[in-house]
Amino acid sequence: MNDSGENGEKKRSRRPPQERTTQRDPERTRAAILEAATREFAENGMGGARVDAIAERAGTNKRMLYHYFGDKEQLYLRVLEEAYVGIRTAERALHIGDRSPEEGIGELALFTWRYFLQHPEFLSLLGTENLHRARWLRQSVRLKELHSHLIGELSQVLEQGKKQGVFIETADPLHVYLTIASLGYFYLSNQYTLSTIFGRDLIEPTHLNAWERHIVHVTLASIKR
Amino acid sequence: MNDSGENGEKKRSRRPPQERTTQRDPERTRAAILEAATREFAENGMGGARVDAIAERAGTNKRMLYHYFGDKEQLYLRVLEEAYVGIRTAERALHIGDRSPEEGIGELALFTWRYFLQHPEFLSLLGTENLHRARWLRQSVRLKELHSHLIGELSQVLEQGKKQGVFIETADPLHVYLTIASLGYFYLSNQYTLSTIFGRDLIEPTHLNAWERHIVHVTLASIKR
DNA sequence: CCATCAAGTAACTGTTTAGTTACCGGCTCG
DNA sequence: CGAGCCGGTAACTAAACAGTTACTTGATGG
Secondary structure: OOOOOOOOOOOOOOOOOOOOOOOOOHHHHHHHHHHHHHHHHHHHHHHHOOHHHHHHHOOOOHHHHHHHHOOHHHHHHHHHHHHHHHHHHHHHOOOHHHOOHHHHHHHHHHHHHHHHHHOHHHHHHHHHHHHOOOOOHHHOOOOHHHHHHHHHHHHHHHHHHHHOOOEOOOOOHHHHHHHHHHHHHHHHHOHHHHHHHHOOOOOOHHHHHHHHHHHHHHHHHHHEO | OOOOOOOOOOOOOOOOOOOOOOOOOHHHHHHHHHHHHHHHHHHHHHHHOOHHHHHHHOOOOHHHHHHHHOOHHHHHHHHHHHHHHHHHHHHHOOOHHHOOHHHHHHHHHHHHHHHHHHOHHHHHHHHHHHHOOOOOHHHOOOOHHHHHHHHHHHHHHHHHHHHOOOEOOOOOHHHHHHHHHHHHHHHHHOHHHHHHHHOOOOOOHHHHHHHHHHHHHHHHHHHEO
């Protein structure tokens, strides 16, 4: 490229002042990148996210990002994995089997709705990943076993309800979970187009509360005898 | 097709042979661009879609695309508008008020599910548009009035059902539509991540049929007295 | 007390991309 | 018939982008 020439004894003096309080902290830098990447990917999708923007948001630069995560795709996969771990971990803490079957299902529905409401970035990441037909998620080994627990626990609650005669015999655990997730996901992730075409602001607290009650009502109505 | 002589007398001769059967047809070119754009935007989102790819898919080139549609954003909005017009037009042809209220709602649920199933590009476009918080749809004037008809007709059917004593008094038209749309949208648009994490191929005909029955069952169970 | 290594910075590079320009040729209407 | 318009082509350009390189700084164990 270029050598010293005029301005100094060293080979290349590209270095400006550097005012930054440079406290070194690998863990913090790593975490900052992950959090910044979560927001950037959630807001812009995989294709729209900018590596420069992630580095800037994290208060660091691209070099560190590539150092810790390899490349954009690997960083994205880490973000996605962490998002799944987040919801499944919170879900486990519910212990839906501790109450009556009806209460247990109602509680799972409430939890799912509220988690979606408080974590819009999770919904957004799911949307992006599905646009790409789970291209990155499929490569993840960590995620597969994380979900058998959910279906297992839900299955037990349903069985108990059937024995007690409160649930119909055809109730299926996967269907029940998909019903709950559908009603929460669609309402929130599509709120912008829906609010526009129907001329009603779906994110208003009144409407949010009404939909919360609706989800519990629909879920239970579909499995009660 | 080909000119004569030396071909070097003009100022600048950038022109290679040109073998194409150049039949001029503005309407066809326009339609081809729109269809190609629909596929490209659906597959890659607004950020991931490539203008060059659209032109190539349409069997034309970028110049024509900019000539007919202005720029990438305007083309995208046209694609989105056409997609909405498509589903709402097909929906109107149903005339859900012609049968019994229960049959009418069931039919709307079936129609919506099957339309989603046959038009994956529509679901994908909705996802992209919501990622961007309806940024482009909000600019559309054409779309607003298109949706009042749907809610109006649905409202009438529900009222009739309430009078006949088959539906509960609290049934709300927007909620009923959102329920139907939720169950179809989530299952299909998230099929890739869901199939991956639950280890079950949701697109298999057996599962599709089961979910179709489930949607009708849930919808009616949630409003029947 | 210095050799070494990890954390960090910013400028650079090759490629891709949206959008533009220079040019071509068939059809129609005066 | 011929002028000019409109549908069409391909090469060009400026900007943006993912990923790399050249280099600096601070801490620490021998």
